Amino acid sequence: MKGFQLATVLIIGALLLFLTIGPAVKTASLEAVRRSAVFQAEYIANIINFLQSAPVTTQYALTTAKGSCTMLFNQMYVELTLENLTARSDILQTGLEIPKKEIKCSAERQKTVCFVRRQSSIDIFESEVNCILTA
Amino acid sequence: MATQEESSGMMPDFMFYFLLVIIALAVGYFIYLAIFTFQPVIDLQRNARATLEISENLMSSPLTTSKAVFSSAELDKIDNKIVEPYVRHCAYGYKAEIESGGRKWIFGYEPRDFGRYFDSLKEHALKTPVSVDGKPGTLTVTTYENTITSASCLIQRAFVLKKIEKWPCKIPTAGAVSLPRETRAVRCDIKLEKQRDDFLCIGAAVEEAPLVECRHLPGIQVQKFIFKGKKFNEIKDMFLVAYPLKRYADSCENLNPADIAGEKDDVVTVLLCIEEAAKP
Numbered sequence: 292m293k294g295f296q297l298a299t300v301l302i303i304g305a306l307l308l309f310l311t312i313g314p315a316v317k318t319a320s321l322e323a324v325r326r327s328a329v330f331q332a333e334y335i336a337n338i339i340n341f342l343q344s345a346p347v348t349t350q351y352a353l354t355t356a357k358g359s360c361t362m363l364f365n366q367m368y369v370e371l372t373l374e375n376l377t378a379r380s381d382i383l384q385t386g387l388e389i390p391k392k393e394i395k396c397s398a399e400r401q402k403t404v405c406f407v408r409r410q411s412s413i414d415i416f417e418s419e420v421n422c423i424l425t426a
Numbered sequence: 427m428a429t430q431e432e433s434s435g436m437m438p439d440f441m442f443y444f445l446l447v448i449i450a451l452a453v454g455y456f457i458y459l460a461i462f463t464f465q466p467v468i469d470l471q472r473n474a475r476a477t478l479e480i481s482e483n484l485m486s487s488p489l490t491t492s493k494a495v496f497s498s499a500e501l502d503k504i505d506n507k508i509v510e511p512y513v514r515h516c517a518y519g520y521k522a523e524i525e526s527g528g529r530k531w532i533f534g535y536e537p538r539d540f541g542r543y544f545d546s547l548k549e550h551a552l553k554t555p556v557s558v559d560g561k562p563g564t565l566t567v568t569t570y571e572n573t574i575t576s577a578s579c580l581i582q583r584a585f586v587l588k589k590i591e592k593w594p595c596k597i598p599t600a601g602a603v604s605l606p607r608e609t610r611a612v613r614c615d616i617k618l619e620k621q622r623d624d625f626l627c628i629g630a631a632v633e634e635a636p637l638v639e640c641r642h643l644p645g646i647q648v649q650k651f652i653f654k655g656k657k658f659n660e661i662k663d664m665f666l667v668a669y670p671l672k673r674y675a676d677s678c679e680n681l682n683p684a685d686i687a688g689e690k691d692d693v694v695t696v697l698l699c700i701e702e703a704a705k706p
Binding site for chain 1: 439440443444446447450451454455457458470472475476479480482483485486487512513514515516517579582583586587
């Protein structure tokens, strides 16, 4: 009987604690993902913006995390969607063409996204090996 | 079945554990208050990074003969002009000052309003050592984000991407540090008009009000926009929407969906409209 009382009290306590803190943890997790989307979008736009001032054939390899994400590139901005949360970051307009491209992350494996400075554009593509061999 | 003695012996145990759980809950709640109700405020320093990126790109632009070596002949062509040549950031206007050998070249966007009528201004400056015709000098780039730069960015995105671009109307919050935002916002209670073909100019939302300042926006036609019909406190649920159009439209009310440009169409003009947020 003593054990039963103890178990009941502990279960009720854990339940109350979960109900109190659970929603806050969920909100904090979503906020973390949102911020991650914002920072990642800024980071990727940064790569493109610096490559625009780099010599032709300069490359950068970005390794994506495992999970669900979509990167959308166009002439004006990078749009990153993580867990249905979307963030955009501006690309500088320097006369170089940024082709429209969509790259999806994979839940099974990390992907390598290559950015290569060409004469009149920035090439963006996925690579199975590395950017140097496939560029 | 428990005897009376056993029952009375169990009660203090129960009370002890009950109190223990209450204390644990109180500690848990205190931790919750201490951690989760505090929201960290992060400034993304977008303008600082934009300033660095613009400087880097100017130093390898056609204004130079090699990396960070500017040509005085090229600088003379754009000196004292409100243009942002070779490098343009959608949301930030920039002013560049290059000093060398007692000479100074200035070009780019510089605000005249400084937040008096429109938006609080975000500003960042960066000074970098460069050279002009081989003589040592400095490049100072100052970036500005305000209502005119935001509005021109909205228009440029719609024009270049041939997509409807929609930004929330912003209630001005002078000096506030904002959380990272997925979408930008813009002041909507304004007048926007193209002047001398290449400049987008801004004024108060009254027909007779003078245009206060302009940003260079070459090659993009914009139909005159004057905010009207809504009171200031009703703006918060509204959007400023830029429509890329295949042909000129009389007004937002008479906009024919068939006139909105698609990916394969040539955009002739951009039309700005105020729209309400869609009701869920």
